[in-house]
């Protein structure tokens with residue numbers, strides 16, 4: 161960690177990782193100490209594990225209004241669920257068609273499996289998006305053929321916050337009998353997701369994004385849809401995902417889902433207020449600052465902004481010194497110096513994308529923390545612009 165000039169610690173990077181809710185830790189603890197049975201065994205220890213597993217499955221199913229808990233397959237997280245859905249549907253249906261459609265703003269755990277499939281005889285279309293990040297429905301209709309077996313579009317982007325019109329996308333997908341897979345990793349737990357109402361066939365969700373432990377997630381697969389398993393072994397999870405179940409993780413995931421379901425409406429309203437105050441506070445005070453993504457159809461936690469003439473990385477370092485943790489985009493891609501593919505897809509130039517900062521809010525954030533950042537940002541931006549060769553002269557004065 162760089163030298164900090166303050167003891168203050170403010171966390172605004174919830175899309176990259178969330179703390180585990182203490183109520184979740186409490187229910188997990190026994191499964192890491194006294195309760196260690198394998199749900200596949202015969203004895204009483206196993207029965208307890210089996211029951212716990214099924215109770216958690218029920219809670220996840222309820223959160224997304226799945227028709228039954230049998231539609232939930234536990235995985236190691238969103239990346240695995242996305243791979244399982246995309247490759248699993250493509251392989252299983254290859255006799256029907258070899259075309260898949262996705263968007264250009266998906267997470268890499270969707271984009272890369274689609275790219276991989278193009279090396280295996282499949283065709284993949286990456287749909288463009290508009291300036292807000294909405295997928296072009298017109299282009300979707302144009303690209304969809306009877307050869308298309310799968311459409312994979314995210315529910316909402318963790319990077320720019322934009323929420324897609326899921327029902328409309330589903331109608332188009334089903335008009336040609338393509339399955340719709342939705343990566344709801346960023347959206348789940350923040351906005352209500354109803355797979356039956358939304359017409360979703362496969363849905364990816366992840367535990368940590370709902371304040372559960374990392375390393376556990378799920379794929380919802382609508383009743384009747386068959387996919388090719390990627391992991392073969394002892395036949396757990398009805399043979400779709402073999403391997404001894406991560407019981408402590410799954411128990412925590414279930415509890416996190418239960419809490420999210422109860423608290424989401426109140427908490428999301430609170431976050432939306434903080435989000436809008438945060439965005440307004442920055443954009444009103446700082447010249448040449450802009451919002452990434454749609455102003456209202458956006459996730460409650462998402463404050464994605466960009467500042468002309470400077471680098472997001474230098475803003476992050478300055479913020480870190482002032483005790484504030486934020487991100488320049490998807491945590492998974494910040495290791496490369498390339499601008500985010502999502503920001504380029506919404507039409508930003510390289511230098512515009514580079515000036516982006518992503519603040520993602522969470523349960524523990526307060527109004528005072530938002531005020532603090534609104535307070536310190538103008539000076540940070542001013543100072544960085546002073547030393548940037550890209551800044552116009554009049555702004556340096």
Ligand code: PMP
Pocket residue numbers: 175176237238239240267269314316317318343344345346366492
């Ligand atoms: N999809 C989306 C939309 C994400 O934001 C992320 C990262 N949180 C992932 C997939 C991948 O999640 P994980 O790294 O936990 O597998």
